[in-house]
Amino acid sequence: DAGITQSPRHKVTETGTPVTLRCHQTENHRYMYWYRQDPGHGLRLIHYSYGVKDTDKGEVSDGYSVSRSKTEDFLLTLESATSSQTSVYFCAISESGAGGYEQYFGPGTRLTVT
Amino acid sequence: GESVGLHLPTLSVQEGDNSIINCAYSNSASDYFIWYKQESGKGPQFIIDIRSNMDKRQGQRVTVLLNKTVKHLSLQIAATQPGDSAVYFCAENSRANNLFFGTGTRLTVIP
Numbered sequence: 435d436a437g438i439t440q441s442p443r444h445k446v447t448e449t450g451t452p453v454t455l456r457c458h459q460t461e462n463h464r465y466m467y468w469y470r471q472d473p474g475h476g477l478r479l480i481h482y483s484y485g486v487k488d489t490d491k492g493e494v495s496d497g498y499s500v501s502r503s504k505t506e507d508f509l510l511t512l513e514s515a516t517s518s519q520t521s522v523y524f525c526a527i528s529e530s531g532a533g534g535y536e537q538y539f540g541p542g543t544r545l546t547v548t
Numbered sequence: 549g550e551s552v553g554l555h556l557p558t559l560s561v562q563e564g565d566n567s568i569i570n571c572a573y574s575n576s577a578s579d580y581f582i583w584y585k586q587e588s589g590k591g592p593q594f595i596i597d598i599r600s601n602m603d604k605r606q607g608q609r610v611t612v613l614l615n616k617t618v619k620h621l622s623l624q625i626a627a628t629q630p631g632d633s634a635v636y637f638c639a640e641n642s643r644a645n646n647l648f649f650g651t652g653t654r655l656t657v658i659p
Contacts, residue, residue: 438591474651475651476637478649492646524591536597537594537647
């Protein structure tokens, strides 16, 4: 694995509670991404970051926010978790944008919202 | 809209045979494609990539073929081994310059 850790690896939470997932990298890559993976949908981009304090939305950003205060950390926050946000969340990093650079993925966080 | 899909959701092959996993894409402007392998409980792992100025690229036991005329991508695995059993995803760089993933094909290798 390319120096990417995610925490927690598993979490069960109740509807309406806030949840923050953390992605940490040791590769000093500029780009970081958050995806969710659901059966039948593959990987879908939630948010991404192209530098410290620089973030943008992906295709499924509603209900999620992100922050990046340091190069190595990218946080994903669910302000008020809903059952539809039960999923496996993956963080990825890349040296540059997806115009020609591979993304390396973390081990994932399994989130269950009850 | 964009779509990156797979012709077959599952594929079973005998150990030692060659495997071919297919992928169709609809964005003719995409110029970069990647194949990933995902084992159960793990994150996707980069296998091989190809740019649109190429038709073929080879790696260790893997070959990716790109047919831009019909917007088709394939991954060939030579001498398939039990350790190759996994879900394989193709991805293309989208108009937003991010990766857009297909839903995956599950490859099962029969010993």
